[in-house]
Amino acid sequence: MEQIKININNSSYQTAIVILNWNGLADTMECLESIQQYCIAENFFIVLVDNNSSQAIEPLIERKWAIPVLILKNHENSGFAEGNNIGTRLAMEYKPEYVLLLNNDTVLLDNVLAKMTSTLQKYPDVGVVGAVNYYFSNPEEVWQAGAHVSVKTGNIKLAEVDPAQEITMVEYVPGSSIMFRAFLADKVGLLDPNFFAYSEELDFCLRVKKENYGVVFIPDARILHKVGKSSPMAAKEYLRLRNKFYLFKRHSTPADFIKISIKETAKAFAKAGIQLVKKGTFVYYTAIYDAIVDYKHGRFGKGKFEKFLKLK
Known part of the structure; x- marks a missing residue:
């Protein structure tokens, strides 16, 4: 797989942001622009996995970015789960403390990265943190932040967002913005590629909880999500x-x-x-x-x- 490095100057970073692109160049560019706008002072780098897009990504490569981006061209569409795994494995070579899986069709509203890392630093028993996803088309309406899940009944109830809470405990946070401690990749494994897409992040969060690490979302961490732009x-x-x-x-x-x-x-x-x-x-x-x-x-x-x- 071909690698293209942009501003990758360090041998290690505190946080790796893994972003998967599949024929979504405009969305991916907007996502990267929001990261550059709000998080440029943080110690992070981006692993951008192009999942064998038919759409050329040269405009992204040629853009003068001020943030470190490592682009990986995948020669097949490995799906959401394995595509993120490919990016995470590459990210691990740079010894990050934290890994953030971020959908390319999201836009940051502020320094979400700092809020996530500071939460993991403050709460050592928390293994996974997520942000509140608001509809891109309606920025005042919550799409999803996390959910309470019963493995006995199969019921999945979306959690309410209470701005007064610092963190909210859940069983699951959406894979559109999920940060985890990097060592958990060895402890519980990565996303299961058998899922290809859908339910893989819930499976991952349940495995984390079985190891007695908490899963939370941060009500004050807000992103916009262009929900519903994928497959039929x-x-x-x-x-x-x-x-x-x-x-x-x-x-x-x-x-x-x-x-x-x-x-x-x-x-x-x-x-x-x-x-x-x-x-x-x-x-x-x-x-x-x-x-x-x-x-x-x-x-x-x-x-x-x-x-x-x-x-x-």
Whole structure:
């Protein structure tokens, strides 16, 4: 994989920011610009993994950045999970204390990096911190900050954001802005590439909590997130259902897993019915069928993702 170094002058940095780009050059540029605007005084560098985009990234390379950026050109689309893992493994060569996985379709509103690192320094029992994600299209509305998750029922309830709290304990923070202590990569492993995309950050956070490290979000750390700009819904539903089976099989008891699987399948059928009425298409039922079959036969990773990208 080809590496391009921009302002990489140190052998080590306190924080590595891993950003994944896949045909989102304009978003990635805006994300980097916000980091440069607010975090330039921090001891960090960026590992930007281009996940085999068909869109040329030369404008990004040619830009006169004032921040250290290490660009890695991946020769295949490894998915969200493994794409971030590739960037994290490279980042580890620079001995960071902290790693921040940041979506390329996010924009910082202030020095979120300093707020995250200071929280980890203040609370040694916390292993993962996240920011509050606000809709880019509506900066006053919270999209997601974290969630309370039950591995017994499969229920996932979004946590409320209380500005009066310094930190909020949760089971999960969204992978769009998740910082963890670098040594946890060795202790619990990286994101599981079997997920490809969706639920991988929840799985990671649950593994961190099993090692008795807390997962929190910081109400005062705010970013904007351009939610909903990725794959068509059928492709998402295929991955989401298959991955929910995989997730709760790992973290729930056998009896609870059966109940959760039935509930998640029923929810997927309800969504498919709505899409049938709205769009007159059966593709969402096909996505459910393939999700169940692929899970049963252990076909994980990318699976049928690209098939559903082509189906509307």
